[in-house]
Amino acid sequence: MRKVSVPVDMASEQKVILGVLSMRQLIYIVVGGALIYAYVPFLFNLMAGLPMTVQIIICAVSALPVVVIVIPLGFIKKKNYHMFLDYYLFIKFRAKTQHGKWRKGSRQKKWMEEL
Template identity: 70%
Template sequence: MRKVNVPVDMSSEQKAILGIMSIRQLIYVVASGALLYAYVPFIFSLMGSISTTVKIIACLISALPIIAIVLPLAFIRKRNYHMFLDYYLLIKFRAKTQHGIWRKGSKPKKWMEEL
């Protein structure tokens, strides 16, 4: 049987947006941008008569938790498992809820005896 090396990783997600971002990553960036757009102006107007530089610093500090959550989920890849962090965490959290009842049989199956 002949082996042929494929030059492109067929199992990874395709970079659809200008060859830089995938659709999944774009959804993360757009959703976090919309969330920041929703509450950062509110925080800016909440400061009242404080100077503009203090307002901007407060807005940046309030945006840091969203950025610190979204960027790793969208862009960090777990090399050992060949998947991104969001999918890896989804599998890990789902595995904690799956409990099986395993029993050991009293006698071996037929296919085990033939070997």
């Protein structure tokens, strides 16, 4: 059987938005931006009596937690596992709920038959 090397990395995500962003990354940016857009104007209007620079600084600091969550989940890749951080965490959290008795071979052991 002949083996042919493929010149394109078939395992990575396709960058569909101008060759820079994948759809998954775009969804993270849109959801993070929508969250920030939802609460920052409310917070800005809430502090109407303060000077403008203080309002802007407080709004920027309040938007920081969303940015700190969205950027790592969407853009940081775990090199050892060849997957992005969101999928890696999804697998780790899902693995804690999987329990079972694993055995080798096709025959059951005596202690398993007694149960």
